[in-house]
Amino acid sequence: MSAGVELLPVTGLPEIEAGADLGALIAKAADLTDGDILVVTSKIVSKAEGRLVHAADREAAIDAETVRVVARRGGARIVENRQGLVMAAAGVDASNTAAGTVLLLPVDPDGSARALRARIQELTGRQVAVVITDTFGRPWRNGLTDVAIGAAGLSVLDDHRGRVDSHGNELTLTVTATADELAAAGDLVKGKTTGTPVAVVRGLARLVTEADGDGTGPLIRRAADDMFRLGTSEALREAVTLRRTVRAFTEDPVDPAAVRRAVAAAVTAPAPHHTTPWRFVLVESARARTELLDAMLAAWQRDLRELDGWDEAKVARRTARGDVLRNAPYLVLPCLVMDGSHDYPDARRATAEREMFTVAIGAAVQNLLVTLAGEGYGSAWVSSTMFCRDTVRATLDLPADWDPMGAIAVGRPAEAPRPRPDRPADPFVTVR
Incomplete structure (x- = not known):
């Protein structure tokens, strides 16, 4: 001392x-x-x-010293600067300096x-x-x-x-x-x-x-090692960006608690008529996954032969797409339920009613996928269960009114995702 x-x-x-x-x-x-x-x-x-540099616009000086925006609230910015420091305004200081100058x-x-x-x-x-x-x-x-x-x-x-x-x-x-x-x-x-x-x-x-x-x-x-690398809105945008379709997984087990946190986020999605039209089946055991996928494969093979007239080689190529589910250590099956939906006598309004509920489960699944990405898990949402719903319900002993809306493979990505170019909003926007 x-x-x-x-x-x-x-x-x-x-x-x-x-x-x-x-x-x-x-x-x-x-x-x-x-x-x-x-x-x-x-x-x-x-x-x-x-x-000490001349800079009539302090914001431009901050931009020049910034390598990453951590958080932004109004005019205030927390950024990572060229020195690797995370701080307000990149350390650009306009106090105690002559007008029109800033200190870096x-x-x-x-x-x-x-x-x-x-x-x-x-x-x-x-x-x-x-x-x-x-x-x-x-x-x-x-x-x-x-x-x-x-x-x-x-x-x-x-x-x-x-x-x-x-x-x-x-x-x-x-x-x-x-x-x-x-x-x-x-x-x-x-x-x-x-x-x-x-x-x-x-x-x-x-x-x-x-x-x-x-x-x-x-x-x-x-x-x-930084658990707080981003501000709240920035973290959300980052998680959305990190959400990628992953088709190859490691053998590492998936934490069931992490999946339940993702489900908790999923069920905050908007839904019509104050309903909760989502159910999530967590297929955690290897035995249950194998039984489900074997039953789905048999149903797919039968339909492709009998309904579509495909030969065995074509059937094999088509059903091989299901390998992403078979090779994943964990499956989540989102199901749509129509509890609380309105019973319209005409087909037009009845179709619109189901479409509203379908949109709601899409929003819930997006919440789930983004949250899983934030937990460090990759995922792939594939539609296969929608083509053999009766088989899925029978194999997993699900209620008749649970409508499987695809299956989500979950696991640790086996490799880093390929770079994805920025996708600007303008091509998808129409302004009136």
Whole structure:
């Protein structure tokens, strides 16, 4: 344990201009000792590096620095910027800059931290660490805080996993963001409006390393591990985009709870007359799947021979399309029920009534497929059960009024989907 930690503002720095020797200015203003940690606001680093640019339109500047939009609400945007940071407005800052200009983040904040550390050691002989900071909002929390966007001379994470707490319990998850804690601590004495952009944290020399280290890269969560990578509406659009017809699956089992969550989403679909015209048959056992598919195959083969007059080779080619169901580890059969439908005496209105209910089950199935995609499962909705409904009902012992509306194969995709080109809305839109 440290005997104590001091937070010291570095005062007397001039207004920073492009090309300024920032290391020399800090070395002159700060009385540094070995083991100090310099906490430096990114704004003055950007100014020294000439990152002040003319931009009458701040939104255009944000666009230029953005590689991915995470969330958008009105005019506010959370984005991933060129440095890999997820933050508001890509870090483009229009405060405390001349009209018509904006300040961009350093191109390489870790590189800036290393250069600043080396320059200070050259001038003072002191071995210090450097943390470059910027202000972030945080999910689930109101208010802003400074975090590290560049670092040199310290490990930005302190991994407690495998250690034992005071009660003898082994820690399994705790990894402390040391650099972010230092950034927030330094901001307590830097302040946003006092013109004090640098602070010294003293008393934590144990954190300072001889090598520059890996910088802030370890602080950035990998996309594959990020459970909150998108905003709500963006996540929905992403899930819709991820929904692809998958025809090859791994042998990994499907989590029944995930399918039930998808069904729960499915039954929120709109339906006529405040009805619930959906039933979902979950074919979970291998025996039930085999019995169903064998019975369907026999019915299909019979109809293709007797009703369509196909030869055996043509029948075999046609029924091979059902392999996507046979090779899937899990099947879902959506069924339409007409409970609550109106009984019209004329055929025209009766047909329209059934069409309304059919549209409702289509909406429910789309909800199901999108939710499965969000759970990491692939799916293929095929129509085969609609051509042998009596066989399906008899094999699965379903009520006579349950109308199978295809079958959905579910499983983990065996391969990544092929790239799909963007499909703009205009070709499918008519405006009156």
